[in-house]
Structures are given as structure tokens and as C-alpha cells.
Amino acid sequence: MRLSQYFLPVLKENPAEAQIVSHRLMLRAGMIRQQAAGIYSWLPLGWRVLKRIERIVHEEQQRAGHIPLLMPTLQPAELWRESGRYDDYGQEMLRITDRHKRELLYGPTNEEMITDIFRSAIGSYRDLPLTLYHVQWKFRDEMRPRFGVMRGREFLMKDGYNFDLTKEAALHAYNRHLVSYLRTYERMGLQAIPMRADSGPIGGEDTHEFLVLADTGESEVFYDSEITDLRFGDRQIDYADETQCRAVLEEFTSRYARTDETHDEALFAQIPEARRRKARGIEVGQIFYFGTKYSEPMGAVVVGPDGSRQPVHMGSHGIGVSRLLGAIIEASHDERGIIWPEGVTPFPVGIVNLKQGDAATDGACEALYAALAERGLEALYDDRDERAGAKFATMDLIGLPWRITAGPRGLASNTVELTNRRTGETEVLSPADAVERVAAAYAPVKAREYPVAVG
Numbered sequence: 001m002r003l004s005q006y007f008l009p010v011l012k013e014n015p016a017e018a019q020i021v022s023h024r025l026m027l028r029a030g031m032i033r034q035q036a037a038g039i040y041s042w043l044p045l046g047w048r049v050l051k052r053i054e055r056i057v058h059e060e061q062q063r064a065g066h067i068p069l070l071m072p073t074l075q076p077a078e079l080w081r082e083s084g085r086y087d088d089y090g091q092e093m094l095r096i097t098d099r100h101k102r103e104l105l106y107g108p109t110n111e112e113m114i115t116d117i118f119r120s121a122i123g124s125y126r127d128l129p130l131t132l133y134h135v136q137w138k139f140r141d142e143m144r145p146r147f148g149v150m151r152g153r154e155f156l157m158k159d160g161y162n163f164d165l166t167k168e169a170a171l172h173a174y175n176r177h178l179v180s181y182l183r184t185y186e187r188m189g190l191q192a193i194p195m196r197a198d199s200g201p202i203g204g205e206d207t208h209e210f211l212v213l214a215d216t217g218e219s220e221v222f223y224d225s226e227i228t229d230l231r232f233g234d235r236q237i238d239y240a241d242e243t244q245c246r247a248v249l250e251e252f253t254s255r256y257a258r259t260d261e262t263h264d265e266a267l268f269a270q271i272p273e274a275r276r277r278k279a280r281g282i283e284v285g286q287i288f289y290f291g292t293k294y295s296e297p298m299g300a301v302v303v304g305p306d307g308s309r310q311p312v313h314m315g316s317h318g319i320g321v322s323r324l325l326g327a328i329i330e331a332s333h334d335e336r337g338i339i340w341p342e343g344v345t346p347f348p349v350g351i352v353n354l355k356q357g358d359a360a361t362d363g364a365c366e367a368l369y370a371a372l373a374e375r376g377l378e379a380l381y382d383d384r385d386e387r388a389g390a391k392f393a394t395m396d397l398i399g400l401p402w403r404i405t406a407g408p409r410g411l412a413s414n415t416v417e418l419t420n421r422r423t424g425e426t427e428v429l430s431p432a433d434a435v436e437r438v439a440a441a442y443a444p445v446k447a448r449e450y451p452v453a454v455g
């Protein structure tokens, strides 16, 4: 992408309405625009990152054997009356009446609708286990939408739902989700810690939230510092293997880690004092097992192996896809701007032309651009007629992990500069070597990809 032809409305001033750094930087980097309280347009740069994140979510869900579909944003009120949640959900639910006076709502979540889809098609235990998921916009009429995409009213969520014959099978689905989420967040450069939580309006006893530690987080958390040493890494997990999935759950949940809703001072006091931590975190996902809470009232039953009809055991599992942009920026920025982890960056590398209009420099930049594209790396090429300082400031603000700077002086000896956004280190290399270095930096990112048709 050539910057002269792109749409990147960066702001020079700090927007007054933004209280936290991620919100400020998303506005300044021209990623989002607020259209109403808690409702945003995703401008081209923000939309690219959103799509990167969504893609990783799809890949990891499908790696775990979960099946994508798409449900609508508007739902009929009747479904929610069947489960009893139409009244329970309260003011957070946006209720709509159509021209025929039919009651609709903008879905805050999809347990009822997926249960309806399931019961319309499945009647035998032979069709289980089944996990369906989608990535779709939700609406919650939050009392206090704030911090940009962190607490929006319209927000993008990945929500998945498992259907199993027994509680044991449904708990395996729970564990499988936990494993897939650990891998998902790490691919985004995040450490998200599973913590015992409260299930709220979704229901059930078993639930974990995934929290990214950050001072600006809305949740208060308590944990054993040892938990922050755990990494999922590149382990190969057989998602069908119950023992393997359970072992990961045990490893990541056996130490004390709870949100304030479930915090227990007496248990916490048993941890050696030096390891006790009280902090704040951003909730980027939550998994639930709620048994037959929806299947029973809604009649989602299957004929079991013994011929009896039984309600299926279910759970639901959510990732805050749009909130993740804010969480990643909170975790990865400096005073000059965003620092994207390589897994989610909108462009892998930027090219800065120090003398636009100089034939040799323009030619070298075009050649770099083409060589990177050949390696599957789409650069953002700053080909505007601007001062070098302004170009560097924009690149630093939007946070691409690598920058190649080309000017007449270096090119005279066939060199360019390659700068790492995180460390600030600059190497002087030939253009060909710079391309090789960038390609090598992205090799591990590409190695983690999983081929999927949807995403």
C-alpha cells in the first residue's frame, strides 16, 4: 500500500475525550472514529488489525475442530422468552419493534439462537460432540461505555457453543477451549491469564475469564505471581485427547488466580506473601460450562445410546475480538505510539523514502516494495512528499514492527537502514539483506498459521 493513496487520518493533537492510552492511540493513528457513544467506525488501519485478530481466532477455533457459521445480529424476542432471559437480561438489551409490531432485539450473545439451530436439526447422540461458533457484532447497552473499543456498546465477539451428551464430554469441550484460547492470545503477542470468575447472566458454576494484566484494566484481580511464568508456546496438542487438554487446564489453573467477584482472602493468604499479587486486568475472553440451563427449557434433547431422551450439556465461550485491539495496545506501546506484535500488525513493514522525487531513491523504494511483496509481505510505503521527521513520527505512531529507510546517501553505497520499532535498533544493510531480515522475522508468525477456508 502506498501511503499517498491510502486513507490514514492521523491526528497531531491528543484527543481530549480519551482517558487511556489505547483509546488515545487508536484515535491518533486514524484507526477508529466514534459515531455515537460506544459505537465506532473502523477506519482502514483499524479494520486491518481487526481482520488480523479475527483471522487468528478463526484459525485457532478450526484447529481445535470447531465449526464456523454466521447468525444474525437481530433476534426474535420469543427465543429469549423460552429460556427466561428476556426479562432477566434487563436494560443492557437493546429491544426493537418492527413495522409489524414484532419484538426483536440486537443480540448481546447467542445461547438461545444456537440452541434453536441445534434442536431443529439434531436428535441423536450420534451427531455429538458438536461445537459451532461465529464472529459477529453484539450490542450491549452498557451504562457507561468508555475507553474506546474496550467497553463499547457495539462490539465484535467470537462466541462458540458446545453440545455434548454428558457433563464429562462438555468439560472436555471447556478444556479444549481453554487450550485454544491460550494459543490464540499468545499468537497476538499477549499473555492472558485464566482466572476463576463469576458467570453473571450467562449462568453456570464453571467459568474462567482470561485477563491481560494492565493498570488501566477494569477488573480487579488477585493471583500467585508464579502464574505469570507460564507460557503455552508452540506445543502441539491433540484436541481430541481429553488427558492432554485436561493437563493444560490443570497446569494453567492450579495456582491462585481470581477476579474480585470470586476472590477468597483466606485462600489467598496461604500463598507465600512475596508471591501474592493484587493488580488490574482487561478481560479478553471467558469460557462457561452451564450444563442444561438452555437445552432443558428449550427442548434441545437427543436420544442417547440407551434410547432415552436427554437434554444436551452445553457451554459457551467468548473472545472480545474488538476489545483485543485496545488490550494489545495497552500492553505494547511507548511514548511515541503503538508497537504492534508481529502476529497482528496491520502491515509487516514500512518503507520511508527520504527523498521523494529523486529518481534513484524512488526506484530503490519501488524495488524494495516489490521484493517484499514477492515474499508475501505487503509494505506500507510512505511515498508522500513530506519531511523525514514527519514520516518517522507517523511510522512510530502507527507502530509497524519494522521500518526500512532509504535515502540517496545510503543508496550511493547500496545500503538502507532497517529499524526495529520495539528496540529502536538500526542496522545498515543492502536492500536485499533488509528484505531477507524482515522475511526471517515473520517466518515464525507464518509457521503458526493454520490453513482455513473461512476467516
Ligand code: P5A
Binding pocket: 108, 109, 110, 111, 140, 142, 149, 150, 151, 152, 153, 155, 157, 158, 159, 160, 202, 283, 284, 285, 286, 287, 288, 316, 317, 318, 319, 320, 321, 322, 323
Ligand atoms: C460466551 C460467548 C459471553 O457472552 N456468551 C457467548 C458468553 N461471555 S462474555 O464474557 O459476556 O463476553 C465475552 C467477551 O466479550 C468481550 N466483551 C466486550 N467487549 C467490548 N465491549 C463490551 N461492552 C464487551 N462486553 C463483553 C469481553 O472480552 C468478554 O470476555
